[in-house]
Amino acid sequence: MTFTELLRKENNDLFEAIFDHPFVRGLGEGNLPAESIAHYVKADYEYLNAFMQIYGTAISKSSAREDILFYNEQINFVLNSEIHPHRNLCEVIGIRYEDLQGYALPPTADHYVKHMLYHAHYGDLSEILAAQLPCPWTYLEIGKHLRDRFQPGEDHPFSPWIHFYADGEMEELTDHLRSRLDELAENVSEAKEARLKDAFRKSCQLEWAFWDMAYNCEQWPSEKVVVK
Numbered sequence: 001m002t003f004t005e006l007l008r009k010e011n012n013d014l015f016e017a018i019f020d021h022p023f024v025r026g027l028g029e030g031n032l033p034a035e036s037i038a039h040y041v042k043a044d045y046e047y048l049n050a051f052m053q054i055y056g057t058a059i060s061k062s063s064a065r066e067d068i069l070f071y072n073e074q075i076n077f078v079l080n081s082e083i084h085p086h087r088n089l090c091e092v093i094g095i096r097y098e099d100l101q102g103y104a105l106p107p108t109a110d111h112y113v114k115h116m117l118y119h120a121h122y123g124d125l126s127e128i129l130a131a132q133l134p135c136p137w138t139y140l141e142i143g144k145h146l147r148d149r150f151q152p153g154e155d156h157p158f159s160p161w162i163h164f165y166a167d168g169e170m171e172e173l174t175d176h177l178r179s180r181l182d183e184l185a186e187n188v189s190e191a192k193e194a195r196l197k198d199a200f201r202k203s204c205q206l207e208w209a210f211w212d213m214a215y216n217c218e219q220w221p222s223e224k225v226v227v228k
């Protein structure tokens with residue numbers, strides 16, 4: 001079994017919990033509260049900004065040109081392609097995308113971003129990969145799960161969102177990150193392996209928590225948030 005196959009197996013409970021989450025089920029059923037969708041887009045827009053910065057840190061820790069090229073391409077992908085699923089959500093609730101940008105991250109999303117930044121700062125490339133991998137991997141599997149279960153056609157409100165993640169570039173991206181992590185995780189110490197597993201599992205936990213944060217419109221106890 002490869003290292004990432006083991007990660008997938010050990011975190012199956014969280015993948016299943018994500019498929020079962022009411023936000024994810026609502027995407028499949030075509031029925032979600034507008035406030036939850038708006039809350040998701042606001043937080044996710046800022047999450048994607050942080051994700052690109054983490055790719056930037058990964059570049060600063062890469063010596064191979066192929067890695068630099070890959071991360072550079074991924075920054076472009078986030079900038080130019082990941083906006084399509086957001087636009088789909090905005091159209092469903094009739095709110096301009098521009099009006100959902102520039103908000104402070106709610107506690108859980110803030111924590112998720114800082115978890116990845118922690119590994120980006122203190123870890124090497126393998127640790128950054130372990131913390132980032134659940135992001136495309138869970139979305140790829142959510143997309144396929146919803147596509148196969150609900151078979152969304154033209155009339156389904158979230159069909160573009162589902163097909164973007166099920167049938168777009170997500171599989172190739174996930175496979176690339178997986179094979180790179182598998183290479184780097186070969187012959188690591190037990191302590192290092194534990195750090196990689198911890199980074200991956202916490203990101204899976206935080207993927208579930210991000211859906212929950214959006215569904216329940218999680219807020220800070222006081223609305224007065226000092227910095228974005």
Ligand SMILES: Cc1ncc(C[n+]2csc(CCO)c2C)c(N)n1
Binds near residue numbers: 047077135137139
């Ligand atoms: C909380 C959260 N998790 C995952 C994604 C999906 N996603 C974000 S960046 C990226 C990889 C691009 O290289 C993918 C797949 C999301 N939008 N929001």
